[in-house]
Amino acid sequence: MARTRKWDELSPGTRRFVVVAGAVEAALKVAALVDLARRPAEQVRGPKWRWALAVAAANSFGLVPLAYFRWGRRQGR
Template sequence: MYWNRRGVLVARKRWSELDERTRRLIVAASVVEGILKLAALIDIARRPAAEIRGSKRRWATAVTLLNSAGAVPIAYFLAGRRQPGTHS
């Protein structure tokens, strides 16, 4: 049980209680997030530290541990990488 946005105590649904569409959306979102995380981790491992803004270890930890609906891997790809040759 948990409190929803309106302050009402509601019971969580079990997987078997979800409709087929909702289950498919959850599975699809999980697959997309997994692919994004894997791609980001591979890029972090292969890219030289000079081409990453911040610590490679911190980016890898954030990508791995934060459940973010894909936001952390996307943030890494948009803001965490430097173009080769630019070290500002």
């Protein structure tokens, strides 16, 4: 089993990557949740609460918010 390194043991480049990746994921989650809250239910594929739960709860490297933007929204008519 791999040993988990502490923050102090990470290189400056790795620390920067972790911070930037976390900020990007947080921004994607906020954008997806705001869009989901403002979008009418008939423009969302599936229950809004399920998308909100998946976006908010899953640590997904940004994949769940991107999935919502790609497949969760219906095109406006």
